[in-house]
Amino acid sequence: xxxxxAPTTETAPPPRxxxxxxxxxxxxxxxxxxxxxxxxxxxxxxxxVSLFPVILVISTALKSEEDVRTNPFGLFSSFSLxxxxxxxxxxxxxxxxxxxxxxxxxxxLLVVVLSTMAGYTFARLPFRGRSVAFxxxxxxxxxxxxxxxxxxxxxxxxxxxxxxxxxAILVLTSTGVSFGTFFMRAFFSDLxxxxxxxxxxxxxxxxxxxxxxxxxxVSSGAxxxxxxxxxxxxxxxxxxxxxxxxxxxxxxxxGLYQFTGGRSLDIGPLAxxxxxxxxxxxxxxxxxxxxxxxGFISGAVKG
Amino acid sequence: MxxxxxxxxxxxxxxxxxxxxxxxxxxxxxxVIVFFLFPLGNAIYYSVVDFDGIDPTxxxxxxxxxxxxLTDPEVWHALGNNAIxxxxxxxxxxxxxxxQALLLWxxxxxxxxxxxxxxxxxxxxxxxxxxxxxxxxDPVSGWVNKALHVVGLDxxxxxxxxxPNTALYAVLVTAIWATTGFVLIIFLSALRxxxxxxxxxxxxxxxxxxxxxxYIILPQIMPVFxxxxxxxxxxxxxxxxxxxxxxxxxxxxATNVIGTYAYTNAFQLSQISYGTTLALxxxxxxxxxxVALNRxxxxxxxxxxxx
Numbered sequence: 001x002x003x004x005x006a007p008t009t010e011t012a013p014p015p016r017x018x019x020x021x022x023x024x025x026x027x028x029x030x031x032x033x034x035x036x037x038x039x040x041x042x043x044x045x046x047x048x049v050s051l052f053p054v055i056l057v058i059s060t061a062l063k064s065e066e067d068v069r070t071n072p073f074g075l076f077s078s079f080s081l082x083x084x085x086x087x088x089x090x091x092x093x094x095x096x097x098x099x100x101x102x103x104x105x106x107x108x109l110l111v112v113v114l115s116t117m118a119g120y121t122f123a124r125l126p127f128r129g130r131s132v133a134f135x136x137x138x139x140x141x142x143x144x145x146x147x148x149x150x151x152x153x154x155x156x157x158x159x160x161x162x163x164x165x166x167x168a169i170l171v172l173t174s175t176g177v178s179f180g181t182f183f184m185r186a187f188f189s190d191l192x193x194x195x196x197x198x199x200x201x202x203x204x205x206x207x208x209x210x211x212x213x214x215x216x217x218v219s220s221g222a223x224x225x226x227x228x229x230x231x232x233x234x235x236x237x238x239x240x241x242x243x244x245x246x247x248x249x250x251x252x253x254x255g256l257y258q259f260t261g262g263r264s265l266d267i268g269p270l271a272x273x274x275x276x277x278x279x280x281x282x283x284x285x286x287x288x289x290x291x292x293x294x295g296f297i298s299g300a301v302k303g
Numbered sequence: 304m305x306x307x308x309x310x311x312x313x314x315x316x317x318x319x320x321x322x323x324x325x326x327x328x329x330x331x332x333x334x335v336i337v338f339f340l341f342p343l344g345n346a347i348y349y350s351v352v353d354f355d356g357i358d359p360t361x362x363x364x365x366x367x368x369x370x371x372x373l374t375d376p377e378v379w380h381a382l383g384n385n386a387i388x389x390x391x392x393x394x395x396x397x398x399x400x401x402x403q404a405l406l407l408w409x410x411x412x413x414x415x416x417x418x419x420x421x422x423x424x425x426x427x428x429x430x431x432x433x434x435x436x437x438x439x440x441d442p443v444s445g446w447v448n449k450a451l452h453v454v455g456l457d458x459x460x461x462x463x464x465x466x467p468n469t470a471l472y473a474v475l476v477t478a479i480w481a482t483t484g485f486v487l488i489i490f491l492s493a494l495r496x497x498x499x500x501x502x503x504x505x506x507x508x509x510x511x512x513x514x515x516x517x518y519i520i521l522p523q524i525m526p527v528f529x530x531x532x533x534x535x536x537x538x539x540x541x542x543x544x545x546x547x548x549x550x551x552x553x554x555x556x557a558t559n560v561i562g563t564y565a566y567t568n569a570f571q572l573s574q575i576s577y578g579t580t581l582a583l584x585x586x587x588x589x590x591x592x593x594v595a596l597n598r599x600x601x602x603x604x605x606x607x608x609x610x
Contacts, residue, residue: 053439053480234428
């Protein structure tokens with residue numbers, strides 16, 4: 001294995017401890033180097049395909065109104081904040097944004113708290129009837145939301161929770177807790193038994209063992225669950241579509257959908273609204289990509 | 304299931320644990336019962352009555368909704384679309400995602416950039432995705448038609464979402480674009496567990512890349528491969544958002560799947576019972592696969608190779 005100095009800057013990875021690369025560096029002949037350049041070129045093209053729609057949103061959102069009308073999808077042919085301003089003022093995206101926050105934040109917190117509590121129980125506190133409860137919760141992973149969404153509509157209407165924030169928040173929470181409980185349970189199961197035995201010998205109560213000993217050890221898991229759940233709730237379309245039909249508490253997703261009914265003249269503000277909708281998830285994703293990926297990979301079970 | 308309590312746990316501790324356990328799961332169980340189990344039970348009730356959304360005491364109709372479902376041509380048409388969706392929407396992300404993962408496997412520098420670029424579409428809201436792809440498919444100024452024009456294939460240009468022959472596939476391409484990154488991430492994490500020594504040894508033995516893929520890599524990531532297949536498959540039965548947003552099931556029902564058909568019946572035609580029965584059909588079709596998936600995942604995590 002030889003490590004020659006690189007002829008091109010692009011393809012010469014210095015032998016460093018790669019983030020996602022546990023394997024050791026291969027020696028590289030010039031031919032392999034050409035192959036690697038080709039590989040990077042291919043990857044760059046694929047990345048461009050993958051990112052193109054996002055770039056198109058940014059480009060269209062930041063055009064002048066005039067330019068949107070004549071050349072809606074030409075990339076970065078002008079710059080103006082008119083569309084963002086229109087979306088915010090005329091398009092009501094300011095209040096959609098507020099509603100998205102009012103829906104996503106409480107439901108995410110509830111999912112994390114309830115799932116952590118239940119996950120601990122299902123991992124470490126045996127009692128009669130626990131497995132029945134566990135199977136009922138896991139059933140939520142197998143049954144699609146579709147199965148019960150229609151009766152749930154009439155149930156919420158009967159309870160006076162239709163078209164209210166608390167109603168939508170509770171539904172969002174309930175769609176997330178099955179996975180959350182499953183996810184948190186795995187973290188608690190991994191903790192060594194000696195830990196709680198030692199705490200018990202030291203005279204800690206069961207409450208103290210949960211709160212002071214165990215809980216701090218699963219904070220990374222709870223964080224990953226939180227990020228994942230927030231993105232899911234932020235992106236959720238069906239819940240506000242069905243259970244917030246009035247429009248008073250409309251979040252960004254259904255707000256955008258509402259807007260698509262408009263004429264093509266509205267492309268500018270629509271792009272701006274789309275940008276407003278995706279910015280939080282994109283930022284969160286870029287900052288916490290590890291947690292997001294972890295959540296989505298485990299979340300696969302939800303299907 | 305690991306129960307970390309030995310048989311010698313004193314009774315006092317047992318009782319304290321029971322108390323705490325019940326206190327900790329009560330709020331969750333309440334939520335699960337009220338917002339999941341109760342409406343689920345109600346769904347079955349709705350499917351055997353004739354509920355229009357208003358009448359509080361709907362008439363019992365037995366299995367009428369189910370027999371109607373079997374004889375409704377639109378159900379079969381929608382199921383056919385689901386089948387197309389499932390087959391292509393599973394196979395394409397799997398193949399593309401696997402290819403991307405293999406391509407990215409040994410990339411160190413900038414590997415993180417590619418990973419982010421490929422995974423990003425998966426975290427975007429479906430509404431945003433639907434809107435942008437609607438522009439890309441725009442008959443006049445969309446990039447697809449523009450690109451076809453540039454390469455001289457003008458005869459292929461069409462209103463992709465407005466043409467009943469292309470609409471389903473156009474939406475499907477969008478969905479493939481959005482899910483491939485997810486498949487890629489899972490494959491990448493599975494590839495990390497592939498035995499490096501075996502790879503090195505095989506290379507010394509003069510095994511070529513295709514043989515490596517077939518005899519060494521694929522067998523080792525097979526469980527994950529099956530898992531991803533089942534996940535996308537299960538999702539294919541209940542697909543709704545992206546189709547509803549991009550075409551609403553149209554033009555002329557061309558992109559109708561069971562999900563959009565159930566929604567239309569329940570919320571636009573006020574045929575609540577029939578809509579619910581259709582939704583239960585989705586459930587009946589997807590649950591067996593979801594159960595298989597769950598089993599598979601449990602086995603995976605037991606082996607420590609879990610994603």
